[in-house]
Structure formats: C-alpha cells, structure tokens
Amino acid sequence: MNPNWGDETSTADDPMLDIDNTSxxxxxxxxxxEPVDGIYAVVVHYFYDHGGGDAPATVVITLNEDNQRTYGPRTLTNEQYWVxxxxxxxxxxxxxxxxxDSSYLFDESPTLSRTIPRKRR
Ligand SMILES: [Ca+2]
Ligand SMILES: [Ca+2]
Structure with a gap:
C-alpha cells in the first residue's frame, strides 16, 4: 500500500493507497x-473474483490537480490486467x-515495456 519509490528519504514521491478494498x-x-520524472503505467488487476464473475471497473485519473480523464467502465474477468x-x-x-480510448486487456501480467513507450535517453 505504501512502497518507497524514487528518493528513499522522501514519501512525497511515493504512491499511497488509501484503502485496499478486498471485499x-x-x-x-x-x-x-510529487512524482519523480519518468514514465508511469496505470494498471488495474482483477486479483480475485470470489466466485462473483466479471465486473466493471472505472478509473478516474487527475493530473496536476486539474487535468482529469475517466476510463471505463470496462468489464474485467477474474485475474485480468487492464493497462x-x-x-x-x-x-x-x-x-x-x-x-x-487506447487501453489493453491481458490475461497474464503484462510486459509493460512493450505496451507503454519508454522515455528515450
Ligand atoms: Ca520515496
Ligand atoms: Ca484492492
């Protein structure tokens, strides 16, 4: 829920999940x-359906506090990944x-370097 990314002495560049809602x-x-510079991939993983079957997922992303997009709802099957x-x-x-409208579904953990263009150095 709170991995330490980027600067190890700072938490401002880390992703923070408010609640891991598992049920x-x-x-x-x-x-x-305060994300460090670089390419990030936003991926949804339908971890386990508890026998409930397919489910719709919606993702709302806000960049720089004012640039907002909504993705989905997209129907996911148990264990699928949505890039x-x-x-x-x-x-x-x-x-x-x-x-x-350009997003991808995978049945296995995707190789992100092939789906998200990396920054050229
Ligand atoms: Ca950090
Ligand atoms: Ca969760």
Missing amino acids: GYGPETMVIP VTGINVVDGVAEFTSAP
Whole structure:
C-alpha cells in the first residue's frame, strides 16, 4: 500500500493507497503528491473474483490537480490486467501518454515495456 519509490528519504514521491478494498466495490484512491520524472503505467488487476464473475471497473485519473480523464467502465474477468494509460512526468508536470480510448486487456501480467513507450535517453 505504501512502497518507497524514487528518493528513499522522501514519501512525497511515493504512491499511497488509501484503502485496499478486498471485499467490496471500492472506490480506492491512490495519490502520488510529487512524482519523480519518468514514465508511469496505470494498471488495474482483477486479483480475485470470489466466485462473483466479471465486473466493471472505472478509473478516474487527475493530473496536476486539474487535468482529469475517466476510463471505463470496462468489464474485467477474474485475474485480468487492464493497462489503462501511461503517464509521462517531465520536470514535475504530468501528462497522459495515450489517447483516452487506447487501453489493453491481458490475461497474464503484462510486459509493460512493450505496451507503454519508454522515455528515450
Ligand atoms: Ca520515496
Ligand atoms: Ca484492492
């Protein structure tokens, strides 16, 4: 829920999940207050359906506190991964890397380097 990314002495560049809702419909909220520069992938994993079958997922992303997009609802099957979008952070400013309707479903953990273009060095 609270991995230490980027600067090990700072928590401002870490993703923070408010609640890991394992039994209900959410919502769950994740925030990265001051992300370090780089490419990020937003991925939803339908971890386990508890026998409940397919379920719709909706993702709302807000960048820089004012640039908001909503993805879905998208129907997910047990254990599927939904690669929602990439986010590119340059000089502390975040932008979406892909069009709102370009997302992918995978039945196994996706190789993100092949789905999200990496920043050229
Ligand atoms: Ca950190
Ligand atoms: Ca969860």
